[in-house]
Amino acid sequence: MDLPSKGSTIASISARAVNLALERPVETAGGIMVTTPLVLIDIRTSDGVVGRSYIRCYTAVALDPLTRLVEAVGEALTGGTAAPLPVQQRMQQMFRLAGPQGLTGMAMAGIDMALWDALAVAAGLPLVTLLGGEPGPVDAYASLRVMNARAAAAEAEQLLGEGFTAFKVKVGGKPLAGDLEVIRTLRAVVGPDARLMVDYNQSLTVSEAIERVRALDHENLYWIEEPTRAEDFAGHARIAEAAVTPIQLGENWWGARDLAKSIAVRASDHVMLDVMKIGGVTGWLRAMALADAASLPASSHTFPEVSSHLLAVTPGAVYLEYLDHARPVLAEPVQVRDGRVLISDRPGSGVAWDEAAIRRLS
Numbered sequence: 001m002d003l004p005s006k007g008s009t010i011a012s013i014s015a016r017a018v019n020l021a022l023e024r025p026v027e028t029a030g031g032i033m034v035t036t037p038l039v040l041i042d043i044r045t046s047d048g049v050v051g052r053s054y055i056r057c058y059t060a061v062a063l064d065p066l067t068r069l070v071e072a073v074g075e076a077l078t079g080g081t082a083a084p085l086p087v088q089q090r091m092q093q094m095f096r097l098a099g100p101q102g103l104t105g106m107a108m109a110g111i112d113m114a115l116w117d118a119l120a121v122a123a124g125l126p127l128v129t130l131l132g133g134e135p136g137p138v139d140a141y142a143s144l145r146v147m148n149a150r151a152a153a154a155e156a157e158q159l160l161g162e163g164f165t166a167f168k169v170k171v172g173g174k175p176l177a178g179d180l181e182v183i184r185t186l187r188a189v190v191g192p193d194a195r196l197m198v199d200y201n202q203s204l205t206v207s208e209a210i211e212r213v214r215a216l217d218h219e220n221l222y223w224i225e226e227p228t229r230a231e232d233f234a235g236h237a238r239i240a241e242a243a244v245t246p247i248q249l250g251e252n253w254w255g256a257r258d259l260a261k262s263i264a265v266r267a268s269d270h271v272m273l274d275v276m277k278i279g280g281v282t283g284w285l286r287a288m289a290l291a292d293a294a295s296l297p298a299s300s301h302t303f304p305e306v307s308s309h310l311l312a313v314t315p316g317a318v319y320l321e322y323l324d325h326a327r328p329v330l331a332e333p334v335q336v337r338d339g340r341v342l343i344s345d346r347p348g349s350g351v352a353w354d355e356a357a358i359r360r361l362s
Helices: 060-077 084-094 102-123 149-160 176-190 206-216 233-242 256-265 280-293 304-311 355-361
Strands: 010-028 031-045 050-056 137-143 166-170 195-199 223-225 247-249 270-273 298-300 317-322 335-337 340-342
Touching: 010 060, 010 355, 031 060, 031 102, 050 102, 060 084, 060 102, 084 102, 084 280, 102 280, 137 304, 149 166, 149 176, 166 176, 176 195, 176 206, 206 233, 233 247, 233 256, 256 280, 270 280, 280 304, 298 304, 304 317, 304 340
Parallel strands: 137 166, 137 317, 166 195, 195 223, 223 247, 247 270, 270 298, 298 317
Antiparallel strands: 010 031, 031 050, 137 340, 335 340
16 A cells, blocks of 8 residues: 555544453552553544544543543544644644643544554555664563462573563562562562562652662562653653662653753653553653653653664664553454564554454453
8 A cells, every 4th residue: 555645634533432351350459440441542544544542540530531532633634634743743732731640641642543553554665674674573571460489480590481581570668678579579480590580569759769779689680660650851861870780761741842841850761651541652752852862771661562663763772561451452462482572574553453353252
């Protein structure tokens, strides 16, 4: 199929809500996630191309409002250009007073991702190729779903059999001794050469975090993620200065400007980009340029389908987080081989719906 014409416009934008029950709940220091609320987005262009994406709002309370917001934005955009950058600029103007974060940020990113998917499908190219890269395997780490030491060790042992050599476990919510028990139990299973990361999910005060990271510096960790509140750049800068182990931030940055704030105060030694919160594909491309200029290693947060394409063109890319929440509704979920996610060579970002599953689960 040829590239869309310069006059290609948005014919329609539709959104559907699904709240998927997780086969295995995800435990965090902030609570247990038992469902994955997703908004599935389809954009049809005047050339007859359909672009797809999904966004995740974490709580079912926000699922209906987010779905209706995407539909409302879609109505405003229908009839206008289908080119991602002008659409991004129009949406930014639309929400200038409301702010490009929260539900508005999610809606804008979902539309941006679907437009990029449509652009790649129209070109007959995988998204990675459209962006100047090549399809291929991307290094991934297994994001463990449980926090209990024995359960996490059992989960990691299973994932070792799938070829993973890097693992992340969520900690916090207990005294330091609990963190150390989980880390050491996991280390005994995965071995001394595996890369092991921990994620506090913003659960500590700055002083608590400084005390804990100094203890964890002796545990051969690859990174310590979000020890305190995501928006506390100054606090994370203090933690990073006190720690030998790299500090990892980014999954809760709302756009490239938050990354710039983090870089300015040296709040993080790595960057973790969430394609939904960073502003879709357009936002990711802006953010990766800033990370590259600061020589910061980059990893992804969830959304493995799109993130694999984007990491493949990201300088300093390290790991894709393998946690595939949308698998039950995807016609072709991402494939893993020897601990690496394979980028499909089919056109687009790889997001395609299993309509029978959606009808069954909706």
